[in-house]
Amino acid sequence: MSKALLYDATVCIGCKMCERACADHHGLPYDDDIAAEQKQSDHKYTVVLTKDDKFMRRLCMNCQDPTCASVCPVAALRKTALGPVIYDSSRCIGCRYCMMACPFSVPKYEWSKALPLVRKCDMCSDRLEKGLPTACAAACPTGATKFGERDDLITEAQERIANPPGQYVNHIYGLKEVGGTSVLLLSSVSFENFGYRTDLSSEALPLLTYRVLSHLPDVVTIGAVALGGIWWLCNRKEEVAAAEGREALSKAPVKA
Amino acid sequence: MPKVKITFWRAVLIILLVVGAYATYVRFFQGLGASTNLTDAFPWGLWIGFDVMCGVMLAAGGFTVTAAVYIFNMKKFKPISRPTVLTAFLGYQLVVVGLLFDLGRGYRIWHPLVMWNPHSVMFEVAWCVTLYSIVLSLEFAGVIFERFHLFKLLQIQKMLVIPLVIAGVLLSTLHQSSLGSLYLIVPNKLHPFWYSPLLPILFFISAVCVGLAMTIFESSMSSRHFGKQLELPLILSLGRTLLVMLSIYTTVRFLDLLHRGAFELVHKGGWETGLFLLEMMLTSVAPICLLLIPKVRENPKGLYLASVLCLLGFVTNRMNVSITGMEAASGQHYFPKWTEIGVTLSIIASGFFVFAVCVKYLPIFQHEVAYQPITEPEALQVEVPELSNVEY
Numbered sequence: 001m002s003k004a005l006l007y008d009a010t011v012c013i014g015c016k017m018c019e020r021a022c023a024d025h026h027g028l029p030y031d032d033d034i035a036a037e038q039k040q041s042d043h044k045y046t047v048v049l050t051k052d053d054k055f056m057r058r059l060c061m062n063c064q065d066p067t068c069a070s071v072c073p074v075a076a077l078r079k080t081a082l083g084p085v086i087y088d089s090s091r092c093i094g095c096r097y098c099m100m101a102c103p104f105s106v107p108k109y110e111w112s113k114a115l116p117l118v119r120k121c122d123m124c125s126d127r128l129e130k131g132l133p134t135a136c137a138a139a140c141p142t143g144a145t146k147f148g149e150r151d152d153l154i155t156e157a158q159e160r161i162a163n164p165p166g167q168y169v170n171h172i173y174g175l176k177e178v179g180g181t182s183v184l185l186l187s188s189v190s191f192e193n194f195g196y197r198t199d200l201s202s203e204a205l206p207l208l209t210y211r212v213l214s215h216l217p218d219v220v221t222i223g224a225v226a227l228g229g230i231w232w233l234c235n236r237k238e239e240v241a242a243a244e245g246r247e248a249l250s251k252a253p254v255k256a
Numbered sequence: 257m258p259k260v261k262i263t264f265w266r267a268v269l270i271i272l273l274v275v276g277a278y279a280t281y282v283r284f285f286q287g288l289g290a291s292t293n294l295t296d297a298f299p300w301g302l303w304i305g306f307d308v309m310c311g312v313m314l315a316a317g318g319f320t321v322t323a324a325v326y327i328f329n330m331k332k333f334k335p336i337s338r339p340t341v342l343t344a345f346l347g348y349q350l351v352v353v354g355l356l357f358d359l360g361r362g363y364r365i366w367h368p369l370v371m372w373n374p375h376s377v378m379f380e381v382a383w384c385v386t387l388y389s390i391v392l393s394l395e396f397a398g399v400i401f402e403r404f405h406l407f408k409l410l411q412i413q414k415m416l417v418i419p420l421v422i423a424g425v426l427l428s429t430l431h432q433s434s435l436g437s438l439y440l441i442v443p444n445k446l447h448p449f450w451y452s453p454l455l456p457i458l459f460f461i462s463a464v465c466v467g468l469a470m471t472i473f474e475s476s477m478s479s480r481h482f483g484k485q486l487e488l489p490l491i492l493s494l495g496r497t498l499l500v501m502l503s504i505y506t507t508v509r510f511l512d513l514l515h516r517g518a519f520e521l522v523h524k525g526g527w528e529t530g531l532f533l534l535e536m537m538l539t540s541v542a543p544i545c546l547l548l549i550p551k552v553r554e555n556p557k558g559l560y561l562a563s564v565l566c567l568l569g570f571v572t573n574r575m576n577v578s579i580t581g582m583e584a585a586s587g588q589h590y591f592p593k594w595t596e597i598g599v600t601l602s603i604i605a606s607g608f609f610v611f612a613v614c615v616k617y618l619p620i621f622q623h624e625v626a627y628q629p630i631t632e633p634e635a636l637q638v639e640v641p642e643l644s645n646v647e648y
Contacts, residue, residue: 041296071441073378074364074371093367094360097378099299101441105586108296109360111289116360197444208440209377212456216380220426227327227422234329 002064002083002182003128004150005137006157009187010167012055012144014048021139022046022059025124042110045121046136049194054187056194057145059136060085060106060121061174061181063204068098068107070206076118083150083182084123092117103178103200123182150182157186171198179204269605276602279595283357291595295588302592305578306600307354309435310571311347312385313459313466317474318344318392319428320467326421332490338399338620339478340471342611345392348385350607357599377437384431391424403618432463439577445585448518449532450577454508461505462539466570468498469563476560478615488556495559499547502566506540531572531580538569 016035023030028043040047046059066085069077076091077098098118099107110116124134132138133147140146146153157172173191174181177200185191192198283291294301317340324330325337356362368382394416401410436459439446452458472494513519522529543566552558583589592600614620 067441070373070375071378072373073368073376073382075373075376076371091364091367091371092361093364094362095358095378096299096360097376097438099296100445100582103444105297109288109299111294111296112287114285114287116287199444201443205441205443206375208443209437210375212437212440213375213377213380216430219430223426223429224422227323227425231327231329231418231422234327238329 002081002150003123004062004083004148004153004182004184005059005123005134006146006148006153006184007057007186008144008146008157008160009054009056009185009189011142012048012057013142014050014055015141016048017139017141018057018136018145019044019046019048021135022121025127025135040106040108042108042119045119051193054189054193056185056187056191056196057136058194059183060123061104061177061183062121062123063178064180064182065178065204065206067101067103067178067205070209071097071101073097080125080128082125082128084125084128085182086122086125087118087120089117094118101205103197103205150184153184157184160186176202178202269609272598272602272605275598276605279598279602280357282595283599288360291593291599293590293593293596297586297588298582298590300578300582301590302579302596302600303354303358305575306571307358307603308351309574309578311351311354312432312435313463313570313574314470314567315344315347315351316428316432316463316467317470318347318395318467319425320464321471322395322421323425326418327425332493335487335621336471336475336490339474339615340467341392341395342399342614342620343470343474345389345396346607346610346614348389348392350603351385352389353603354600377434377441381431381434381438384427384434388424388427388431391420391427394420395424399618399620428463429460433457433460435459436577442582442585445582446577447528447581447584448516448521449513449528450581452512452516454512455577458505458509458512461501461508462570462573465498465501465505465539465566468494468501469566469570472498472559472563473567476556476563478621481612491556491559492554495547495553495562498563498566499544499553502540502544502547506544509536509540528580528584531576535569535572535576538565538572540569543569 019035020030022028022045023034023043026045028045034044037044038047038049040058046057049056049058062079062083062085064079066077066079069075069079069085073095074091074093076088077085078088079085094116096107096109096118099105099109107118107120109118124132124136127134134145137145137147146156148156154172154175157175161168161170161172168186168188169190171187171191173185173187173196174183179202185196187194190198279291288294292301292303321333321337321340325333352365356365359365368379369386373379394413398410398413398417401407401413433456436455436457439451439455440453443451472491475491522532543562546552546558546562546565549558552562579590
């Protein structure tokens with residue numbers, strides 16, 4: 001069964017303990033200046049955004065059918081059975097197609113390094129392997145970030161929206177977006193306020209390119225046969241003409 | 257007069273190479289952050305948009321002309337197959353050089369060949385470009401063999417020409433269209449003027465248009481700078497084919513925009529609209545209108561003008577897809593840093609330089625039989641008739 005995170009913005013108090021726990025777990029620096037940064041970057045895999053008195057977390061959504069894994073030419077990114085989308089830095093060539101393609105614009109780059117790598121939240125894959133929750137969920141003092149089975153968390157999110165009604169916008173973000181994600185969000189205000197796209201289709205994006213790529217063997221096979229055939233026809237025409245031309249030439253003096 | 261001209265271009269070349277060398281130092285010692293205006297929100301810039309997207313497109317003459325000459329047996333185009341294959345060959349080498357600048361870890365450029373992900377368009381492009389570079393070097397090898405009178409090798413190469421050309425056409429079809437497919441994955445990020453499910457088809461047809469336009473352009477340039485040019489009937493026939501291909505492209509592009517309702521966005525204004533209209537003007541309206549006039553179509557200068565407009569138009573198109581169209585969704589404006597422009601210009605300059613050197617020292621524009629082995633009269637009698645007869 002795949003694991004997931006449920007973040008409920010109405011329970012969040014903006015303490016940023018999740019940010020600190022994430023930095024500690026991934027060996028990243030964390031201080032007041034970094035805490036004040038309001039965006040994800042190569043040294044900040046998760047961020048608690050503050051707008052008026054509302055909070056919203058941003059982290060890798062760890063998609064069910066990840067776009068980044070589908071576009072990566074060297075398969076450096078992949079979805080594990082437990083849920084996390086992990087990155088094998090030893091494969092990465094640095095083409096940054098994952099950054100381009102990610103519908104949530106999550107992967108970040110080490111722009112200041114001479115030999116850079118892609119950086120993003122990996123849903124604490126190593127902790128999950130040991131049966132532990134993610135560092136952010138373990139550190140959350142209010143339970144705003146909750147770790148569990150994806151199916152259970154979906155049921156719980158639906159219950160929270162329904163009872164009592166009116167507390168949340170009627171939308172579990174991540175339930176259907178680009179085929180579903182392993183991070184589910186609940187909020188009392190529109191997700192767009194915090195830069196989450198609400199125009200994403202419920203179909204996983206990898207299909208868009210795979211539909212074209214799957215025709216590749218047809219193009220190659222039919223194309224090769226067709227081109228070979230055209231060449232043969234065009235050449236044959238000439239050979240015949242040449243043969244007939246020679247015959248005509250040899251007959252011509254006789255007639256004359 | 258010609259000496260002054262050469263000195264001027266040499267000076268330009270040297271200046272560009274010096275700027276490029278310093279930009280290269282910044283790029284490789286201080287990283288992409290110091291050498292580009294790329295950010296997490298805008299990860300692909302000039303090096304992908306121009307060096308790769310336009311570079312591959314401008315090298316499309318290679319497969320267009322070799323297909324015409326060898327597959328469709330249009331022998332009259334044979335004299336232009338060499339300059340176009342050379343352009344394509346150099347073009348792809350320069351694309352790879354551009355990629356080495358853009359990739360965060362260029363020394364791992366070979367990884368896609370051993371670490372597979374067949375679901376990735378980028379993986380397919382990597383394979384196609386690698387294989388096509390090999391095909392192009394084998395196609396071009398004939399010129400080298402001929403220049404150094406390696407007739408045995410030349411004969412072997414000639415036997416392989418048809419399979420090579422077929423492979424080249426297939427590989428080009430695949431990766432020219434795949435450069436468009438790369439953007440199929442960003443339906444929410446790319447502006448509706450440019451996002452279309454037909455991107456691969458549009459990229460392929462426009463590559464054929466550019467292949468033809470580049471051939472006309474090159475012939476004109478080489479007549480000016482090397483005193484070598486193609487026969488007029490050839491250029492005229494290229495011009496007519498260009499008109500047909502541009503019309504097909506325009507029809508597909510127009511219907512696609514119409515059915516997706518993208519034309520309505522023109523009313524919104526903004527620089528996206530400006531650049532979109534400029535692109536449509538240069539790719540479709542202007543060259544087609546010009547080529548429809550017999551006086552323009554039947555005159556090398558008119559054809560040159562139409563080709564240049566068409567080339568500028570499709571360069572605008574590729575830049576629009578990769579840069580203009582991606583800006584709004586990224587929430588920021590991107591303009592390349594001087595280092596990015598410096599590297600790109602010096603790559604182009606070295607391309608022109610190598611092309612000029614090749615034209616000077618290799619049998620690019622001459623007819624093949626001009627290079628006969630004078631020292632081996634025996635071989636001449638045996639080999640040359642065979643060589644000139646081996647027509648495909």
